[in-house]
Amino acid sequence: MAQTEWKQVSFVNRDTPLTITSESIDLDTCFKEDEIVVEMHSAALNPADVFMHKAAYSRLSSVKPKGTGVDYSGIIVRKGDKVDEKWAVGDKVNGLCWTVYGAHGTVSNYLIFSPVAHPAIAHMATVPQKTLDFNKEATEFDLATAWPLVFGTAYAGIFHQKRDWSKINNVLVLGASTGVGNSFVQIVKNHLKVKNVVGVCNENSIEYNKQFGFDYLVGYNGGKTLDNVREVMKTKLDNEKFDVIFDSCGSSDFLPVMDEFLKKWDTGAYYSTVVGDVSNNYNDVNPVALLKRRLLVEPFRRFKPWRSYNYYFNMCTEDPEVMALANKMIESGEYIPQIDSVFTFENFKDAFAKLETGKAKGKVIIKMKE
Numbered sequence: 001m002a003q004t005e006w007k008q009v010s011f012v013n014r015d016t017p018l019t020i021t022s023e024s025i026d027l028d029t030c031f032k033e034d035e036i037v038v039e040m041h042s043a044a045l046n047p048a049d050v051f052m053h054k055a056a057y058s059r060l061s062s063v064k065p066k067g068t069g070v071d072y073s074g075i076i077v078r079k080g081d082k083v084d085e086k087w088a089v090g091d092k093v094n095g096l097c098w099t100v101y102g103a104h105g106t107v108s109n110y111l112i113f114s115p116v117a118h119p120a121i122a123h124m125a126t127v128p129q130k131t132l133d134f135n136k137e138a139t140e141f142d143l144a145t146a147w148p149l150v151f152g153t154a155y156a157g158i159f160h161q162k163r164d165w166s167k168i169n170n171v172l173v174l175g176a177s178t179g180v181g182n183s184f185v186q187i188v189k190n191h192l193k194v195k196n197v198v199g200v201c202n203e204n205s206i207e208y209n210k211q212f213g214f215d216y217l218v219g220y221n222g223g224k225t226l227d228n229v230r231e232v233m234k235t236k237l238d239n240e241k242f243d244v245i246f247d248s249c250g251s252s253d254f255l256p257v258m259d260e261f262l263k264k265w266d267t268g269a270y271y272s273t274v275v276g277d278v279s280n281n282y283n284d285v286n287p288v289a290l291l292k293r294r295l296l297v298e299p300f301r302r303f304k305p306w307r308s309y310n311y312y313f314n315m316c317t318e319d320p321e322v323m324a325l326a327n328k329m330i331e332s333g334e335y336i337p338q339i340d341s342v343f344t345f346e347n348f349k350d351a352f353a354k355l356e357t358g359k360a361k362g363k364v365i366i367k368m369k370e
Contacts, residue, residue, distance in 0.1 A: 002027040008108035009348050009366075010065040013058040018352065020345075021065055027078055031112050036087055037078035038111040040368040041141035042342075044071035045107075045355045046149050056101070067105030070096050073124065073144035074111065074368070087115055094144035095121035096152065096318050106145075107348065109368050120148060122323035125330040135339045138365070146337040146363040150179035151326045152316035154187055157246050157272040160314055164268075168243040169195045172229065172261070175249030176201035176209050176217060179363055180274055182338050184246055189213035190334035191325070198232055198242075200225055208361065212336075225253050229261065243269050250275030258309045270310035338362030344370075 007022040031037050049068045056066065073094035079087060087093070097106055097118045104111070115121050124144045135143060157180075158165070171188055175181040176199030188194040196215050203219030210217060216236055218228035233239055241263045245254060254261055255277065263269035316322075329335035340360035343351035345368050355364045 004110075006030075006108070006110050007345075008067050008104055009069070010067050010105070011053050011056065012063060012065055013056040013061040014054050015058055018053065018068065018348070020348070025110070027110075031078055031080055032114070033080035033082045034114045034116060035080050035112055036076050036083055036115060038072065038074040038093060038113075039077045040072060040074040040106065040109050040111055042073045042139070042145040043069045043106040043108070043366045043368060044145045044149070045351055045364045045366065046070065047355070048149075049105075049107075050352065050356060052101070061101070064103065066101045067099065067103060067108060069106035069108070069366075070098055071145045071148050071363075072097060072106040072111055073141040083115060087121075092124040092141075092144075093121055094124050094141075094148065095323060096148045096316070098318060107345075107366055107368075109345070118318055119320045120152070120318035120323055122320070122327055125327040127330060128333045130333060131330065131336045134336050137342060138339045139367075141369075142339060142342055142365045142367065143337050146339050146365060147183065147326055147330075147335075148323070149316055150363070151183045151187075151335070151337075152319065152322040153180045153248075153274055153314070154183035154246075155319070155322045155325065156314040156316055157184060157248075157274065157312075158187055158192075161270055161272070161310075161312060163244070163270070165192045165194065168192075170237055170240055170242045170244075171197045172242045172245045173197065173199045173214070174225075174245070174247040174251050174254075176214060177205045177361060178248045179338060180248040181246070182209075182212055182362070183335070184248065185213045186329070186335045187325075189215075191329060196237060198229065198237075200229065205361070212338075225251075226257065233261070241269075243267075245271045247271070247273040247275065250277065252277040262309050265308060265310045268310070270312055272312045272314055274314060276313065340364055342367055 003026055005022050006025045009018050010021045011018050076089050076091045097113050127140055127143055171194055173181050173184055185197050189197055199214040199217045200220050201209055203221045206217045216232050245262055340362040342365045348366055351364050351366050
């Protein structure tokens with residue numbers, strides 16, 4: 001018998017606070033023949049974790065506890081007899097494990113799942129010294145859990161449209177300071193070698209964001225986003241329009257004047273958004289509005305017969321190709337995961353509070369094991 005305490009951060013519905021709960025499990029019997037048990041070292045927080053909690057209305061939710069978190073890193077401590085041999089006890093692994101309102105999330109000291117059912121799993125990459133130097137207080141596990149969701153979301157905005165990126169010269173990123181925008185620019189500049197990448201962010205963040213590969217950065221302050229981008233197009237891009245506009249923050253600024261900034265739809269140019277027309281508001285989470293945005297607004301903008309531009313609403317999926325590309329770029333130094341802060345498991349409330357400020361530059365990490 002290997003009895004141990006399985007602790008996690010969970011909630012019942014939006015009216016119940018996030019709380020550390022625990023149950024007793026036997027590590028030798030708690031998994032199925034196709035599952036592994038990962039002893040967690042770190043978990044990363046994402047806006048989706050906040051929204052899933054605040055969208056869990058009591059009338060629509062079950063009375064069972066629900067876990068939170070999707071990014072993970074840790075060490076395999078048990079495996080079933082039918083698990084692929086490439087996953088062995090003692091392996092350091094990281095990835096994504098989506099369980100929508102499931103009983104357990106990744107903000108937990110153990111994670112039990114099937115690598116077949118959740119294929120976004122990889123052996124942790126060897127991290128170059130310059131990446132460790134950039135994130136001085138982070139461990140290799142913190143770095144491994146900092147990127148799967150944001151990198152995967154950026155990947156979806158780049159590759160799921162099946163564009164030939166060798167023919168793309170100009171890209172505009174809205175939300176250059178976000179984790180997704182940060183991952184996006186590193187992929188398109190360092191891996192795909194795009195000529196011009198323009199970023200939009202708070203003018204106070206311009207100097208900080210320059211180090212990640214943006215060729216030009218402009219501020220959105222004072223409602224001058226459009227004018228500032230126009231100026232870059234005129235002075236730096238020879239008035240050439242963009243092949244791709246990628247929105248990682250939620251914006252409608254360009255929608256009424258898209259023809260001025262984005263090349264025609266028949267060239268394959270496209271506008272891709274992670275959030276939709278408006279930025280997320282942590283204090284006013286309306287699940288009906290969220291569903292409307294995804295189920296009505298996105299199809300309307302994408303398929304209306306008189307559209308003048310291609311529009312996509314993308315999201316991350318559990319794709320093993322994402323993990324492979326990220327590991328390759330991390331080990332070569334082409335991709336540096338960005339960490340804002342690290343909190344202990346016991347101080348998880350402070351971690352969520354930091355995330356909800358909307359001012360984190362990089363991932364907010366919860367360290368599950370010292």
